[in-house]
Amino acid sequence: MQKDMHYYGTYVMARAAGIGQRKAQVIASAAQFVDDNAASKGIEFKDGGALQSRATAHHWYHLSNIDTDDQRYVWVPFHFLPGNEGEKFSERLVCRKNSGIAQAMVANHLDHADKIDFSDELIGIAAHVYADTFSHYGFSGVSSRLNQIDNDSFKFHDIPENTEKYIKKRQKKFKRNYSKEAGLLANIKSWFAETLSGALGHGAACTFPDRPYLKWEFEYDHAGCSGLRDNPKTFLEACEALHGMFVRYTEAKEGVKDSEVIPFDKIRSQIKSIIEFKGYEEEGSEPTEDARINRWKKAVAEDNILGAHEVIPEYLGDEWLKEKSRLHGQKLSQSVKEKDVYQFYQAASYHRHYILRNLLPENNLIVS
Secondary structure, three states: OOHHHHHHHHHHHHHHOOEOHHHHHHHHHHHHHHHHOOOOOOEEOOOOOEEOOOOOOOOOOOHHHOOHHHHHHHHHHHOOOEOOOOOOHHHHOEEOOOOHHHHHHHHHHHHOOOOOOOHHHHHHHHHHHHHHHHHOOOOEOOOOHHHOEOOOOOEEEOOOHHHHHHHHHHHHHHHHHHHHOHHHHHHOOOOOOOOOOOOOOOHHHOOHHHOOOOEEEOEEOOOEEOOOEEHHHHHHHHHHHHHHHHHHHHHHOOOOEOOOOOOHHHHHHHHHHHHHOOOOOOOOOOOOHHHHHHHHHHHHHOOOOOOOOOOOOOOOHHHHHHHHHHHOOOOOHHHHOOOHHHHHHHHHHHHHHHHHHHHHHHOOOOOO
């Protein structure tokens, strides 16, 4: 999923669950920041303290940013949570929609809601990972032949001709970017497949799984037709699942709720309309993330989807990155403890450790 869902959609689901504006902003920012936190640069303080921050994302279209450790420590726990279905290890690593493992992750993080200081950031990270199971299902976060797709097999349904042309143009650009990196293949061992296209995550499918309005299908190299992937349907399911998770969060942690819950069924049709919207740039030629973002903003500010005229606050991630830079070289390390960005890194560290050292091994998946 992209920012229109990970920040704006998450914010609206949190507010509809009764979570206050400020906390909903932090939660939604944490959800989106999972995708934007691509650097592992740490912070050092003059008193000898330090904050080492590991990336929660890399840009998959630049293979030079990806190594086998990133597959284990970034892609698996944060973007392609294993579904644990099938017999072979590689099959069990494939992400599945709303899997038992995903539900166990949510239950664990909710259980810690009133026990840790960084629970808002942790539930935001959970929102990202949980939502991604509804878009990334059928792909795994490791380089695997199971991710490979026949690049000439894509079919798109119910979209305008110019939108389809734009999508196919993006696909060609993706393939060109991959060919520039082809020289790396000789040096990559571990899990990388013999051919590049489709080796990692949903790379061969470009951003198709992340576009909420898209209905599409393709041919896996190993398993034939994918069947119809109805993104609007699964994204709506994701929104309902997030709404339910946030309602449970308000029940698990005191002080996060400032309004009554808006039942999901009451806003279902409006959410469905936003998701199905095929966004275009101002010129009307290409679909853009911003156009879809504007749909969320309009629904809140003008259509009163949350019951009152409300403005969705700005995403905090950009400020968190600036704050991280400002903290480097400061005198006292304890000054960082109350910062949202520090709380995010604590939450990310906890989440990674829990997934890789507890949850997956409990399900006989030893990934790292």
